[in-house]
Amino acid sequence: RGVLCVVGARPNFMKIAPVMRALREAPEPVRVRLVHTGQHYDEAMKDAFFRQLGLPEPDVDLGVGSASHAVQTAQIMERFEPVLEREDPACVVVVGDVNSTLACALVAAKAGRAVAHVEAGLRSFDRTMPEEVNRVLTDQVADLLFCTEPRAVENLRGEGIEEGRIHLVGNVMIDTLLRHRELAVPPARTLARHGVDPAVIEGAEGYILLTLHRPANVDDPAVLRRLIKTVRGISDAVPVVFPVHPRTAARIEAAGLGDLMGARRIVRLPPLGYLETLGLMAEARLVMTDSGGMQEETTALGVPCITLRENTERPITVEQGTNRIVGSDPNRILAAVDHVLANGAQGRVPQLWDGRAAERIRDVLVSWLNGRAG
Numbered sequence: 451r452g453v454l455c456v457v458g459a460r461p462n463f464m465k466i467a468p469v470m471r472a473l474r475e476a477p478e479p480v481r482v483r484l485v486h487t488g489q490h491y492d493e494a495m496k497d498a499f500f501r502q503l504g505l506p507e508p509d510v511d512l513g514v515g516s517a518s519h520a521v522q523t524a525q526i527m528e529r530f531e532p533v534l535e536r537e538d539p540a541c542v543v544v545v546g547d548v549n550s551t552l553a554c555a556l557v558a559a560k561a562g563r564a565v566a567h568v569e570a571g572l573r574s575f576d577r578t579m580p581e582e583v584n585r586v587l588t589d590q591v592a593d594l595l596f597c598t599e600p601r602a603v604e605n606l607r608g609e610g611i612e613e614g615r616i617h618l619v620g621n622v623m624i625d626t627l628l629r630h631r632e633l634a635v636p637p638a639r640t641l642a643r644h645g646v647d648p649a650v651i652e653g654a655e656g657y658i659l660l661t662l663h664r665p666a667n668v669d670d671p672a673v674l675r676r677l678i679k680t681v682r683g684i685s686d687a688v689p690v691v692f693p694v695h696p697r698t699a700a701r702i703e704a705a706g707l708g709d710l711m712g713a714r715r716i717v718r719l720p721p722l723g724y725l726e727t728l729g730l731m732a733e734a735r736l737v738m739t740d741s742g743g744m745q746e747e748t749t750a751l752g753v754p755c756i757t758l759r760e761n762t763e764r765p766i767t768v769e770q771g772t773n774r775i776v777g778s779d780p781n782r783i784l785a786a787v788d789h790v791l792a793n794g795a796q797g798r799v800p801q802l803w804d805g806r807a808a809e810r811i812r813d814v815l816v817s818w819l820n821g822r823a824g
């Protein structure tokens with residue numbers, strides 16, 4: 451019996467890739483199968499990542515697609531249940547905090563299967579974030595909880611999870627980053643491929659990389675308008691490269707904000723692949739984002755990050771790394787941008803973010819499974 455890995459959305463792909471590789475390259479290789487729920491399905495949101503990360507084609511695609519939280523979660527659960535029975539794995543591995551993570555963890559736990567959660571214990575303590583609900587519930591039903599930072603371990607202890615289930619192993623997202631660092635696509639090439647003259651970002655002032663997709667930032671047209679106006683002001687000083695997530699693209703169109711984006715120094719791009727994004731991030735003077743993963747990736751790269759959220763579930767990126775939490779208030783954003791442009795950002799790479807997290811996960815998982823089998 452093997453391990454059944456689950457992915458659903460873009461940030462899952464770079465987390466599962468090193469875990470699958472480590473399991474397959476184990477001294478006694480483990481049988482690994484991959485289920486994609488279909489939560490993200492576009493070429494740009496899925497296929498480019500599978501190719502660039504060397505992920506195998508999913509063995510099973512549940513083909514769920516986009517819908518409301520309840521419908522999406524329910525459909526994943528319905529379609530995953532028979533797959534789980536058929537595959538009969540010794541353990542289901544879920545990663546991150548998206549709807550696919552919770553849906554499959556819940557099905558597996560109710561079917562009496564072992565569940566391992568990679569990236570457990572992160573807490574923003576903000577239950578208005580759908581991801582926070584997914585994290586808390588997934589951790590409650592998981593048998594093995596793999597953490598990226600010490601605070602996550604403390605959070606789990608505080609929620610009454612037994613010590614024996616918790617393992618501080620480091621960050622699989624950084625495993626993927628370190629493995630692909632040399633393969634990153636140079637920013638000028640990415641711009642040229644999308645018909646943009648690279649001269650825009652080749653001035654002495656460099657460029658800022660911006661990403662936005664959190665419902666709290668993009669679903670309310672007033673909030674989104676204010677953010678885009680702020681970015682437009684910033685782009686007078688430093689050009690801004692903005693690969694636009696499909697959710698955000700839809701909101702920009704619906705709110706009639708396309709024109710505001712028309713500034714020459716805001717380079718609007720479609721969603722990019724992993725290697726293009728990595729290249730843009732590594733060379734940026736500053737990253738402005740509401741993504742979770744990019745807070746960690748910028749810390750690993752030593753690039754300053756300004757997080758356009760009121761909180762973070764990844765506090766080590768602020769305490770040790772290059773991250774600042776500023777929310778969506780224009781004055782706070784402008785002050786932080788000024789500060790970072792003048793001073794840069796100092797940071798240390800957290801312990802265990804060394805490219806070997808997946809191997810640690812494999813070792814714990816294999817010995818735990820052997821222990822149960824014995």
Ligand code: UD1
Pocket residue numbers: 459460461489490491492495496516517547548549550580581663695696697700
């Ligand atoms: C999801 C995750 C979020 C993660 C993000 C990364 C949840 C609750 N949210 O948010 O944690 O940070 O992925 O991208 O799981 N769409 C496409 N093509 C696709 C997928 C989606 O066009 O391949 C569009 C659809 O209009 C869809 C919208 O994006 O309605 C939102 O997709 P959804 O998967 O519901 O959530 P994300 O906002 O992507």
